Amino acid sequence: MKIILKSILCATFLLINSNWLNAQQPKASETLAKVGEYYKSAKTYNLEVEYNMYRGYTGNNKTESYKSTVYKNGGVTQMKVFNSEILQFPEAQITINNQDKTIVYRQGAVNTLQESPIDMSTFLKLYDEVSAKIEGNTIVHELVLKQQINVSIPYNRIKIYIDRDNYTLKKQELFLSIKVPFIDDNGESTDDEGRMEIVFKPNPEAIKRTPKLQDYVKRDSNKKLQLAKAYTNYTLIK
Numbered sequence: 001m002k003i004i005l006k007s008i009l010c011a012t013f014l015l016i017n018s019n020w021l022n023a024q025q026p027k028a029s030e031t032l033a034k035v036g037e038y039y040k041s042a043k044t045y046n047l048e049v050e051y052n053m054y055r056g057y058t059g060n061n062k063t064e065s066y067k068s069t070v071y072k073n074g075g076v077t078q079m080k081v082f083n084s085e086i087l088q089f090p091e092a093q094i095t096i097n098n099q100d101k102t103i104v105y106r107q108g109a110v111n112t113l114q115e116s117p118i119d120m121s122t123f124l125k126l127y128d129e130v131s132a133k134i135e136g137n138t139i140v141h142e143l144v145l146k147q148q149i150n151v152s153i154p155y156n157r158i159k160i161y162i163d164r165d166n167y168t169l170k171k172q173e174l175f176l177s178i179k180v181p182f183i184d185d186n187g188e189s190t191d192d193e194g195r196m197e198i199v200f201k202p203n204p205e206a207i208k209r210t211p212k213l214q215d216y217v218k219r220d221s222n223k224k225l226q227l228a229k230a231y232t233n234y235t236l237i238k
Helices: 002-024 029-042
Strands: 045-057 060-074 074-082 085-090 092-097 102-107 127-135 140-143 155-161 170-178 181-184 189-192 194-202 218-219 223-228 236-237
Touching: 029 127, 029 140, 029 155, 223 236
Parallel strands: 102 236
Antiparallel strands: 045 060, 045 194, 060 074, 074 085, 085 092, 092 102, 127 140, 140 155, 155 170, 170 194, 181 189, 218 223
């Protein structure tokens, strides 16, 4: 009888302890809301964002890598990636394609963060949280794609690494839903699993001057919008 009672008490203790531990783990919705609030309310930040493509869900077989920057100072936000730039000013948004030599002008304030890697607003609409853990000063949330999502999403699982002290992003791991072709050392293509890692760091290159809308477009005496002198060989799209 004592053995049975002891077993029940042990099981009860383990259950209570497990529930207590689960209660201590942060929820993704709460953490990501704090991340979004940090970047929204921050007056200034200057980030270097590195994208690394790896062959396999684990390991260090890096196949591609490139960098971008995300910058904010007051009411101006700028994101640079590949040959493109997106700049948000209080009165308008400018999208520059340096390869096609086009500048798209959109009147009014547009949420530039929704087009940047620091935007967290769509994750919980598409993914369900499966685990949360704390590693030192880092919160790690793992999410999987919701089964009822009908749109094509390239990643079926993601991990988000967040600084526990200030709720800034450290890293994202995005696991590809399907196998993709990788080129091996012999030049042959093989379909395999893959993942994208996005790493966030302070940008070592200081911004010397905050961009101004007049650097890109301005209005003439007739209030007609035209390109600034530095972009006269670009096409303006309104």
